[in-house]
Amino acid sequence: MIGQSLINTSNGARARLSGIVAAVMLLVFVMFGSGLIEKVPMAALTGLMIMVSIGTFEWASLRTFGKMPKSDLFVMVTVTLVTVFLHNLALAVIIGVIISALVFAWDNAKRIRARKRFDKEGIKHYEIYGPLFFGSVTAFNDKFDVQNDPDEVIIDFAESRVVDMSAIEALNKITERYLKVGKKVHLKHLSPDCRKLLQNAEAIIDVNVMEDPTYKVMVNKV
Numbered sequence: 001m002i003g004q005s006l007i008n009t010s011n012g013a014r015a016r017l018s019g020i021v022a023a024v025m026l027l028v029f030v031m032f033g034s035g036l037i038e039k040v041p042m043a044a045l046t047g048l049m050i051m052v053s054i055g056t057f058e059w060a061s062l063r064t065f066g067k068m069p070k071s072d073l074f075v076m077v078t079v080t081l082v083t084v085f086l087h088n089l090a091l092a093v094i095i096g097v098i099i100s101a102l103v104f105a106w107d108n109a110k111r112i113r114a115r116k117r118f119d120k121e122g123i124k125h126y127e128i129y130g131p132l133f134f135g136s137v138t139a140f141n142d143k144f145d146v147q148n149d150p151d152e153v154i155i156d157f158a159e160s161r162v163v164d165m166s167a168i169e170a171l172n173k174i175t176e177r178y179l180k181v182g183k184k185v186h187l188k189h190l191s192p193d194c195r196k197l198l199q200n201a202e203a204i205i206d207v208n209v210m211e212d213p214t215y216k217v218m219v220n221k222v
Contacts, residue, residue: 005019122150133166157189
């Protein structure tokens with residue numbers, strides 16, 4: 001079906017009608033034209049599949065091998081080899097998706113940052129950048145200097161997100177590290193979905209979430 005869709009598109013198809021016509025004609029051939037299809041030589045069908053493969057292959061990608069990211073090149077080669085040797089395109093696509101997801105998680109894990117500053121009251125602020133999830137937990141924990149920090153610390157998530165249960169556990173552990181030395185941690189600027197995630201994990205986590213103030217606008221009545 002992937003090959004059929006590409007062939008339809010390359011021949012000018014722009015709407016769903018092409019796929020509908022192809023599906024209906026395939027049904028007609030199977031139900032009423034099986035006798036005619038049996039008379040088609042196997043060599044002709046083989047040649048047809050070869051031409052479909054040639055038409056659907058992205059030949060331009062061969063010129064970009066040296067310019068592509070290594071991860072994309074690895075996914076392309078892996079999917080091709082699995083398809084050729086295992087004769088299973090669906091399995092190759094699944095493997096490619098898994099590898100791409102792992103690469104994406106690894107790249108995002110390296111993007112987490114923490115900008116540190118002190119306010120007028122001597123409270124230290126950690127402004128987190130990048131998503132906090134299972135892949136970035138280790139880098140997140142390394143950002144904090146528990147022993148040398150003041151008695152009160154604010155972790156600002158205005159530019160970050162708490163994504164999964166590993167992130168929640170990381171928040172729990174960092175809170176415990178500060179509590180052991182008699183210091184307090186506040187979480188600030190958590191998005192509503194992050195707060196909901198923390199509320200759903202109240203049984204396994206103990207963090208102090210700082211609620212942002214809600215300002216009201218005063219309207220003069222005439």
